[in-house]
Amino acid sequence: MTLSPELLSRPLLDHTAVDLDGAERVTYVLEQSFHYGYDQPIDQLDHRLVVVPLARHGNQHRRAHRLDVEGAAVRRRSRLDGHGNTVVRVRADRVEEGVRFGVVALLERVRADGPVHLPASALRDQRLLRPTRLTTPDDRLRDLAAGVRGGSPLERAERICALVHDAVHYEYGVTSVETTAAEALSGGRGVCQDSAHVMITLCRLVGVPARYVSGHLLGEGGTHGWMEAVVPDGDAAVAIPFDPCNGKRAGAEYITVATGRDYADVPPTSGSYNGTPNSTLTTNRRVGVLSAA
Known part of the structure; x- marks a missing residue:
């Protein structure tokens, strides 16, 4: 599976009308973003993200994903913690107005793979x-x-x-x-x-x-x-x-x-910075079923 625009633009199924637990395979899409806005420039942003689904969790498989950061020149480092979670640390020397973190993931559940x-x-x-x-x-x-x-x-x-x-x-x-x-x-x-x-x-x-x-x-x-x-x-x-x-x-x-x-x-988003105490957080999320059979 790839994160093609065509795939991501496909309409979601009505999951309430589908027997998801009985389906042999279910494909999900997840799109989630966090935008932090600041009324003045900030320095030394150090952010921790736990938003990328596990590579595998029982019968749930992560088939593709992308993590985007916009609004500042950043350094990032990804690692697995002691529980196997993907933890991404994002650092920026300066953010002028705001920074946006966005994750896109395609996941598949294969019922036969069990718990x-x-x-x-x-x-x-x-x-x-x-x-x-x-x-x-x-x-x-x-x-x-x-x-x-x-x-x-x-x-x-x-x-x-x-x-x-x-x-x-x-x-x-x-x-x-x-x-x-x-x-x-x-x-x-x-x-x-x-x-x-x-x-x-x-x-x-x-x-x-x-x-x-x-x-x-x-x-x-x-x-x-x-x-x-x-x-x-x-x-x-x-x-x-x-x-x-x-x-x-x-x-x-x-x-x-x-x-x-x-x-x-495992908080999805957390971190620190130097600068103004006045900040706003705007979140968006789209998650649902692309296919089930």
């Missing part, structure tokens, strides 16, 4: 078992986890997903990227990121390794967050995706970009 398989060592990976700042439990979380003992790891994760869906109701604007799982559960309201953090915390409390997932959900206006529970699979392990915000397993309508211990590992 995300991991080595058995993932079941003992302390990065997925230890609490982080955003997933440190309090007494209320510990009490909730105490009622989820017993059953297989996958059964525990299923019960936790339902618990979190009932306990944290979606409401935009009442939490931030700094909100912890304990704070979200206490308030009983939050966004997808908060529900994911609560579920991750509970899974870890009952001995189920868990990680945060950053990506896109078809039909939503912005980026989305969910989680994966890592459970035994014969002599190895498998990562099972759950979206507690929507109270279900994540299926073919989800596009994974990156995974980490929590949201702090």
Whole structure:
């Protein structure tokens, strides 16, 4: 697959009218941009981008991608972090008015390639078992986890997903990227990121390794967050995706970009600069299905 103008201009399918989970192959397009505008020139821009989908995540394959930067002369460096995510660092000595970061990607889901398989060592990976700042439990979380003992790891994760869906109701604007799982559960309201953090915390409390997932959900206006529970699979392990915000397993309508211990590992865009505190961020996103069969 190539990022030809003809391919990118093709109309998107109505994904709600297609059985994506039953399709043998699904092709997706992702176009996303972030424009930072400044009221005065700035210096020493140092930006971190986690917007390029994983090269492969289970049955999801990245077939082609391009990352563009406009508005300034920049230096960029791309690397894989410890979780296998593509992290792009962009630096510029000076930006006069603004800078735009844009990613375009073609992805394909091949159902026969199955779920995300991991080595058995993932079941003992302390990065997925230890609490982080955003997933440190309090007494209320510990009490909730105490009622989820017993059953297989996958059964525990299923019960936790339902618990979190009932306990944290979606409401935009009442939490931030700094909100912890304990704070979200206490308030009983939050966004997808908060529900994911609560579920991750509970899974870890009952001995189920868990990680945060950053990506896109078809039909939503912005980026989305969910989680994966890592459970035994014969002599190895498998990562099972759950979206507690929507109270279900994540299926073919989800596009994974990156995974980490929590949201702090994988924010799509973050950085620093010297200069005016007055800046604006404008985002655009187009994501959908090009073909399914």
